[in-house]
Amino acid sequence: MTVQELPGAAAYRPTPPPAWKPLTDPAPLLPDPEPYRVLGTDAVADVDPELLLRLYAELVRGRRYNAQATALTKQGRLAVYPSSTGQEACEIAAALVLEDRDWLFPSYRDTLAAVARGLDPVEALTLLRGDRHTGYDPREHRIAPLCTPLATQLPHAVGLAHAARLKGDDVVALAMVGDGGTSEGDFHEALNFAAVWRAPVVFLVQNNGFAISVPLAKQTAAPSLAHKAVGYGMPGRLVDGNDAAAMHQVLSEAVARARRGDGPTLVEAVTYRMEAHTNADDATRYRGDGEVEAWRAHDPISLLERELTGRGLLDEDGIGTVREAAERMAEGLREQMNADPALDPMDLFSHVYEEQTGQLREQAARLRAELDAEHGADGESPAEEGR
Amino acid sequence: MSTVAATAGERTARARPATMAQALGRALRDAMAEDPAVHVLGEDVGTLGGVFRVTDGLAKEFGDDRCTDTPLAEAGILGAAVGMAMYGLRPVVEMQFDAFAYPAFEQLISHVAKMRNRTGGAMPLPITVRVPYGGGIGGVEHHSDSSEAYYMATPGLHVVMPATVEDAYGLLRESIASDDPVVFLEPKRLYWSKADWSPEAPAPVEPIGRAVVRRPGRSATLITYGPSLPVCLEAAEAATAEGWDLEVVDLRSLVPFDDETVAASVRRTGRAVVVHESSGFGGPGGEIAARVTERCFHHLEAPVLRVAGFDIPYPPPMQERHHLPGVDRVLDAVARLQWEAES
Numbered sequence: 001m002t003v004q005e006l007p008g009a010a011a012y013r014p015t016p017p018p019a020w021k022p023l024t025d026p027a028p029l030l031p032d033p034e035p036y037r038v039l040g041t042d043a044v045a046d047v048d049p050e051l052l053l054r055l056y057a058e059l060v061r062g063r064r065y066n067a068q069a070t071a072l073t074k075q076g077r078l079a080v081y082p083s084s085t086g087q088e089a090c091e092i093a094a095a096l097v098l099e100d101r102d103w104l105f106p107s108y109r110d111t112l113a114a115v116a117r118g119l120d121p122v123e124a125l126t127l128l129r130g131d132r133h134t135g136y137d138p139r140e141h142r143i144a145p146l147c148t149p150l151a152t153q154l155p156h157a158v159g160l161a162h163a164a165r166l167k168g169d170d171v172v173a174l175a176m177v178g179d180g181g182t183s184e185g186d187f188h189e190a191l192n193f194a195a196v197w198r199a200p201v202v203f204l205v206q207n208n209g210f211a212i213s214v215p216l217a218k219q220t221a222a223p224s225l226a227h228k229a230v231g232y233g234m235p236g237r238l239v240d241g242n243d244a245a246a247m248h249q250v251l252s253e254a255v256a257r258a259r260r261g262d263g264p265t266l267v268e269a270v271t272y273r274m275e276a277h278t279n280a281d282d283a284t285r286y287r288g289d290g291e292v293e294a295w296r297a298h299d300p301i302s303l304l305e306r307e308l309t310g311r312g313l314l315d316e317d318g319i320g321t322v323r324e325a326a327e328r329m330a331e332g333l334r335e336q337m338n339a340d341p342a343l344d345p346m347d348l349f350s351h352v353y354e355e356q357t358g359q360l361r362e363q364a365a366r367l368r369a370e371l372d373a374e375h376g377a378d379g380e381s382p383a384e385e386g387r
Numbered sequence: 388m389s390t391v392a393a394t395a396g397e398r399t400a401r402a403r404p405a406t407m408a409q410a411l412g413r414a415l416r417d418a419m420a421e422d423p424a425v426h427v428l429g430e431d432v433g434t435l436g437g438v439f440r441v442t443d444g445l446a447k448e449f450g451d452d453r454c455t456d457t458p459l460a461e462a463g464i465l466g467a468a469v470g471m472a473m474y475g476l477r478p479v480v481e482m483q484f485d486a487f488a489y490p491a492f493e494q495l496i497s498h499v500a501k502m503r504n505r506t507g508g509a510m511p512l513p514i515t516v517r518v519p520y521g522g523g524i525g526g527v528e529h530h531s532d533s534s535e536a537y538y539m540a541t542p543g544l545h546v547v548m549p550a551t552v553e554d555a556y557g558l559l560r561e562s563i564a565s566d567d568p569v570v571f572l573e574p575k576r577l578y579w580s581k582a583d584w585s586p587e588a589p590a591p592v593e594p595i596g597r598a599v600v601r602r603p604g605r606s607a608t609l610i611t612y613g614p615s616l617p618v619c620l621e622a623a624e625a626a627t628a629e630g631w632d633l634e635v636v637d638l639r640s641l642v643p644f645d646d647e648t649v650a651a652s653v654r655r656t657g658r659a660v661v662v663h664e665s666s667g668f669g670g671p672g673g674e675i676a677a678r679v680t681e682r683c684f685h686h687l688e689a690p691v692l693r694v695a696g697f698d699i700p701y702p703p704p705m706q707e708r709h710h711l712p713g714v715d716r717v718l719d720a721v722a723r724l725q726w727e728a729e730s
Contacts, residue, residue: 133505144473145505149497155463156498159470159478166426166452167474185490189463196458351508352542354566357596357643 024233031226031238035270038245039307047245049313055092055244056308057322059301062088062112064326065121066275068333069111069128073279077337079130082109086242086274089300090206092116093247094174097255105144105157105175109206113176114143121329122336131341151181154190154203161199161258172258174202174251180211182225191266195232200258202251203266206241208273213286229266241269242300245307272298345371401585407555408578411441411517413586414559415479419449422477425563428455428464429481429517438483439519439578461491465516469498472512479563485520486529492537499568500543514568515559521614521664523576523711525704531575532701533665535613538570539641539674545569546641547595550616552582554639557592565595574614596643600652604634607658607724610649610675612638615662615712622717631721641671649675650682657688658724662712667695689725 038044066085072078084091087109095116098104106113111124119141126135127146134145144160147153157175164171181187182205194201205225209216222228229236235257239250247269254265272295276283308314349356349364356364405413419425427445429437433456436443445454457464461482468478482488488495495516503511522531538546545567549555555573562569601616602623609619616637623633636652638645653659659679661672672693679691694712702710 132507133501134507134509137509138473138506139510145502145510149493152466152493152497155466155494156470156473158463159467159472160474161470162467163471163474163476166476173470185460186462186466186493189458189460190466192458192460193463193467347507351504351506353503353545353643354511358646359644 026230029230029233029235031224031229031236031268035238035240036246036250037240037243038249039243039303043249044245044307047249049311051248052245052304052308053313053318055089055096055248056301056304056314057325058092058096058116059088059244059304060322061326061329062092062116063301064323064330065112065115065333068330069125070275070279072125072334072337078125078128080278080280081128082278083273083275084109084112086295086299087206087208087269087271088112089244089247089304090176090204090241090269090271093244093251094176094204096248097251098172098174101142101169101171102255103142103144103157103160103171103173105153105160105173106146107150107153107176107178107181108146108148109178110176111146114141114146117141117143119143121333125337126341129337129341131343151177151184151186151190153177154181154186155193157201157203158190158194158197158199158264161194161201162197165200165261170259172200172202172255174204174255176204176206178211179205179207179209179216179219179225180214181205182228183211183219191229191232191234191264194264195234198261198263200261201264202254202258203264204251205266205268206271207268208241208271210273210277210287212277212281213283215286224268226266226268232266234264234266237265237267239267239269241271242298242303244300244304271300397585401587402583403585404581405552405584405586406579406581407549407552407573408439408441410552410556410584410586411559411573412443412445414556414563415442415445416448418479418560418563419445419453423453424475424477425479426453426455426471426476427479427481428457428468430457430459430464430483432456432481437481439573439575441517441573441578442481461488462494465491465494465499465514468514469494469502469512472514473510477513477563479515479517482516482518484526484530485518485532485534488516488518488534491516495538495544495568495570496541500541503567504543511566512568513563513566515562515565515571516569517559517571517573519575519578520572521574521576522701522707523614523664525707526575527704528701531704531707533663533696535570535572535641535663536665536670538572539671543568544642545595546572548572548574548613548639548641550574550577550613550637550639552580552584553589554637556584556586556589558595558639560589561592561595569595572613576614577617580617595640596645598636598638598640598645598648600634600648601637602633602635604632605656606631606633607660607721608634608636608649608652608656609660609662609717609721610636610638610652610679611662612641614664618712618714619662619717622714622721625714626718626721629718629722633721644675644678646678646682649679653679653683653691654686657686658721659683659687659691660694660717660720660724661691662694662717662720664696664711666698667693668698670695689723692720692723694720 091112123135126132157173161173226236226238433446676691
């Protein structure tokens with residue numbers, strides 16, 4: 001006999017626990033079942049041809065930048081370069097959708113986004129050349145330092161966007177991370193904070209298939225990375241990361257949503273890392289040529305070029321002009337990077353604290369003495385030990 | 388810091404008993420009132436006023452946007468504070484307990500400590516991380532760690548530890564005003580310690596990095612800080628019965644380290660014992676002993692000794708009194724300072 005069958009218990013109805021109510025309706029937050037596309041679909045008719053041409057020129061320039069930076073590693077001019085070859089549509093779109101006052105939070109693979117935003121390539125590459133950790137003033141360019149510890153820049157983007165909103169400033173932060181980075185605790189905490197605070201942030205995950213050698217299937221059991229958004233109460237968007245027009249549209253919508261005060265969005269861009277993790281990596285140890293070739297047929301530049309030439313918006317001459325401009329950029333970069341950077345070893349002690357501590361002053365004096373001895377100069381005598 | 392320091396006479400006239408927790412809360416309040424860029428964030432800091440009530444009343448006075456209850460995630464709290472500081476705010480973060488600050492370690496080490504340096508001085512982060520720390524309050528596991536050695540080993544951070552009610556106010560104000568990040572370690576067992584203190588007429592504040600002689604003496608120097616200061620002062624009083632006149636130096640900060648005050652004291656007394664709660668092996672005492680030896684070797688009558696917590700995980704509360712350095716252990720160390728050589 002159950003409770004409901006007891007005499008006099010006819011009025012019993014099961015009710016939810018008293019404190020429970022749904023906080024958010026999950027349905028509108030769900031991503032599309034397949035990566036959203038614009039190129040080759042009816043949606044492309046709504047895209048301004050000027051934008052498509054601009055995206056094309058930037059993609060070609062970006063590809064050339066990646067090739068040049070990789071070449072610089074072989075010449076010993078860069079210590080290391082994590083290439084974004086194949087991911088140019090993500091990098092370019094991320095840069096182009098932001099206003100000047102907005103902030104970009106790049107990872108170490110995103111120097112191209114910083115350059116597309118207008119940063120001098122040499123300043124963007126000092127980290128990878130190895131002369132300075134950050135070669136630019138982040139506040140001047142509204143570009144956070146390139147971030148190496150995975151996903152740790154995401155809470156910074158949330159805090160900055162939150163602070164801007166508290167001050168009443170119309171500022172959006174766009175933070176970039178890879179598929180591997182989504183496994184980090186900071187990814188989770190950043191998304192949670194952003195959603196709770198309704199911070200004006202856009203999270204762009206470039207799912208390029210690999211975290212160095214580890215494929216996505218070993219990284220997550222989620223239906224897609226975009227689905228993770230739902231658990232935080234923000235919309236997730238799944239996009240073809242090699243479709244520059246789709247990337248531009250989806251990121252623009254997410255930025256506009258953040259600007260309206262409607263909170264953060266998680267965008268998963270499905271793309272592919274055509275090169276190894278860095279020049280120091282050997283991708284043949286963990287993936288086959290067939291996979292790479294399949295993605296080569298889905299190259300972001302080819303996809304857009306096909307669209308533009310097919311509609312008569314671009315011809316051989318136009319392509320030539322774009323390539324020439326990219327070549328000039330590469331030439332300039334080569335020239336600048338072939339000059340040795342000027343370094344002062346005494347700078348090592350300059351920016352640890354606002355004011356040097358006693359022990360830093362002692363150590364600086366010791367290094368000064370070493371340098372003077374090295375150069376045979378008549379420098380001041382080293383600070384006496386133990387003073 | 389623009390607070391006008393009162394004269395000693397005014398301070399005495401207005402002073403009344405206050406706890407360290409109250410002085411800390413007053414420092415936060417005054418800093419927030421003075422500078423709209425100062426924001427407090429952490430777990431339970433708003434409505435509840437913090438589990439130690441240090442932030443009591445701040446949300447009510449300044450609103451939830453200035454004193455914010457965050458989601459329960461320390462890396463997220465400190466990471467968000469980094470972004471807020473990048474945009475020009477001056478965040479004061481509360482970590483609820485010493486051992487609960489560890490999830491924020493990566494943000495602290497990789498970003499908070501390094502941002503000034505990695506941006507060539509362009510973007511310093513004026514963040515204060517308040518950490519209730521240390522044992523002696525009967526806390527169960529993970530509530531009593533002495534974590535200062537981790538922090539002091541990281542260039543770019545200041546590490547500050549008040550030991551008196553007056554310093555709790557002054558050092559916290561200085562830490563918040565500093566453009567460098569500060570890990571501010573609040574000795575939990577001193578939260579309820581009382582002293583006559585006047586919040587309306589605070590004492591003049593010295594910049595971070597100055598140690599102070601709390602008790603002058605001629606026989607030997609006890610070098611200590613934070614929760615161990617009262618232990619050392621008590622030991623110094625007890626030592627008079629043995630004929631020892633002990634000097635007690637309160638470091639007030641491990642970074643910057645005040646070599647001058649410490650070395651001057653040891654050169655006067657010729658003997659030194661470092662006292663702290665943190666484990667001895669790899670603890671601050673080793674660094675302090677080395678610095679003293681390097682600077683005062685020819686003045687030393689005996690090796691610099693250390694009285695520290697044992698090299699064990701912090702014990703359960705019913706056993707903690709055996710772990711914490713107490714008066715007897717300090718006096719025992721003083722007795723081992725080779726006095727026989729003098730006779």
